[in-house]
Amino acid sequence: MIIIKAKKRLITSQGSISLEVDFKIADKELIALYGPSGAGKTTILRMIAGLTDPDEGFIKVDDEVWFDSGKGINKPVQKRRISYVFQDYNLFPHMTVRENLEYALQNPKDYNLIDDALEMVHLTALSHCKPDKLSGGQKQRVALIRALLHKPKIFLLDEPLSSLDLELRLKLQDEILAIYHRFKIPTIFVTHDLSEVFKLSNQILILEQGKIVRAGKPEEIFGQEILSGEFKFVGNILELKLEDFLYIVTVQIGHNCTKVIATEEEAREWRVGDKVLVAAKAFNPIIMKV
Amino acid sequence: MNFDLSPLLLTFKLAATTTLILIIIGVPLAYWVVFTPRKLKYLVEPLISMPLVLPPTVLGFYILLFFSPQSWLGNFLETFFHIKIVFTFLGLVIGSVLFSLPFMVNPIKAGLQSFPQSLIEASYSLGKSKRETLFKVILPNIKPSLLTGIVMGFAHTVGEFGVVLMIGGSIPGVTRTASIAIFNDVEALNYANAHFYAGILFVTAFVILFTLNILNRKTVKII
Numbered sequence: 067m068i069i070i071k072a073k074k075r076l077i078t079s080q081g082s083i084s085l086e087v088d089f090k091i092a093d094k095e096l097i098a099l100y101g102p103s104g105a106g107k108t109t110i111l112r113m114i115a116g117l118t119d120p121d122e123g124f125i126k127v128d129d130e131v132w133f134d135s136g137k138g139i140n141k142p143v144q145k146r147r148i149s150y151v152f153q154d155y156n157l158f159p160h161m162t163v164r165e166n167l168e169y170a171l172q173n174p175k176d177y178n179l180i181d182d183a184l185e186m187v188h189l190t191a192l193s194h195c196k197p198d199k200l201s202g203g204q205k206q207r208v209a210l211i212r213a214l215l216h217k218p219k220i221f222l223l224d225e226p227l228s229s230l231d232l233e234l235r236l237k238l239q240d241e242i243l244a245i246y247h248r249f250k251i252p253t254i255f256v257t258h259d260l261s262e263v264f265k266l267s268n269q270i271l272i273l274e275q276g277k278i279v280r281a282g283k284p285e286e287i288f289g290q291e292i293l294s295g296e297f298k299f300v301g302n303i304l305e306l307k308l309e310d311f312l313y314i315v316t317v318q319i320g321h322n323c324t325k326v327i328a329t330e331e332e333a334r335e336w337r338v339g340d341k342v343l344v345a346a347k348a349f350n351p352i353i354m355k356v
Numbered sequence: 357m358n359f360d361l362s363p364l365l366l367t368f369k370l371a372a373t374t375t376l377i378l379i380i381i382g383v384p385l386a387y388w389v390v391f392t393p394r395k396l397k398y399l400v401e402p403l404i405s406m407p408l409v410l411p412p413t414v415l416g417f418y419i420l421l422f423f424s425p426q427s428w429l430g431n432f433l434e435t436f437f438h439i440k441i442v443f444t445f446l447g448l449v450i451g452s453v454l455f456s457l458p459f460m461v462n463p464i465k466a467g468l469q470s471f472p473q474s475l476i477e478a479s480y481s482l483g484k485s486k487r488e489t490l491f492k493v494i495l496p497n498i499k500p501s502l503l504t505g506i507v508m509g510f511a512h513t514v515g516e517f518g519v520v521l522m523i524g525g526s527i528p529g530v531t532r533t534a535s536i537a538i539f540n541d542v543e544a545l546n547y548a549n550a551h552f553y554a555g556i557l558f559v560t561a562f563v564i565l566f567t568l569n570i571l572n573r574k575t576v577k578i579i
Contacts, residue, residue, distance in 0.1 A: 213481075
């Protein structure tokens with residue numbers, strides 16, 4: 067169990083806001099921190115990691131207190147056993163892929179773990195390359211397994227996939243899920259991509275102006291308790307076209323366009339560009355605004 | 357014609373010793389100035405750069421005052437440790453280290469300042485201490501700055517005159533470096549000797565700076 071209570075004054079582009087959060091993470095949970103930029107998502111991750119100090123607060127992981135402003139406890143980042151995956155990878159440019167991974171090992175004798183990890187993300191052939199020879203997706207894979215080799219108590223991912231194109235993003239989402247299912251480390255990831263939230267997380271915290279405005283399972287949050295769909299995707303409305311008495315809604319999901327029908331009542335609420343959830347329940351696809 | 361090589365050997369011995377000491381104190385000093393949150397750095401930073409603007413004779417004059425056997429410190433060192441600073445090689449080293457300090461510290465400082473904070477945080481997040489991060493992540497990535505510091509520290513010590521003359525006093529074989537030998541030879545109208553030393557210093561300085569430029573051009577900028 068991880069307990070996080072923190073307050074901090076933040077200066078953002080929209081002016082000064084007060085970040086105030088209080089939440090718990092159960093073991094083996096995969097939490098998405100979702101919200102507009104400037105809401106304080108990254109700051110929350112950094113406070114858990116020990117890279118930014120809260121003005122006041124309390125952070126406890128299992129039985130260890132990492133931060134307690136009341137008692138003056140503030141464990142340095144090195145002692146927190148976290149893993150942090152940064153948006154821009156942050157691989158060490160002077161080290162090869164393998165050296166980057168070796169650097170993360172707690173115990174140099176564990177070097178056989180590196181081969182396993184490289185195999186898991188299909189990078190064995192590139193292990194002797196420097197990071198500047200790798201593509202964005204490959205770099206982020208190395209960053210992911212480097213973080214894991216540190217054997218963290220909590221896995222923090224700061225928009226890990228935002229600089230990748232969609233195809234790679236989908237692929238790496240699968241890999242993050244596979245890693246999560248294999249290691250079952252409590253994980254928090256920051257994203258502003260709803261499809262990522264639906265695909266990856268089992269809990270979502272929605273952050274606005276430094277406050278958690280909603281929390282729960284993604285389906286609950288977005289009012290989809292009725293859904294038990296076999297598939298669901300988030301996309302944008304490209305076109306709303308009236309054909310006789312039904313609307314044909316063209317939705318862009320990734321690179322693909324899908325046409326879904328909607329009644330006039332439903333379609334009246336929607337505009338081109340709206341973000342929608344397309345899901346199939348039994349046989350008929352349904353579509354709703356999120 | 358026989359040339360006395362001792363001023364040249366002395367010059368390079370002094371430059372090598374000074375550079376070695378400068379590396380040892382320059383890296384931690386630059387690191388401290390860049391990363392410390394303490395206000396004291398605003399006092400230390402201009403002190404490091406003082407030799408850039410002060411006449412060398414000022415520095416030489418103060419070192420002479422502080423370490424002369426008549427002074428408290430000079431007397432103390434001589435009585436209890438039998439260490440003489442003034443008119444000795446040790447004195448030259450102390451003067452050169454102080455005088456060349458900005459040439460070593462400033463390039464390293466610039467390298468550290470432009471080094472991405474995020475890579476330092478990545479290293480910390482993997483549980484690495486500040487020292488390990490410095491030696492395994494930061495320093496290997498700012499090699500061009502280190503090299504510039506080392507070469508400039510060395511070259512500047514080779515070219516020193518005022519401080520060395522004030523503290524060393526031009527004792528042949530002990531404190532008479534090449535730059536002072538040139539001055540003496542010109543005064544004595546001994547132009548052949550002066551040409552010999554001057555030519556060697558000129559070529560050496562050029563080769564050092566030329567090599568530095570080539571090396572730093574070859575180093576691929578990775579940051």
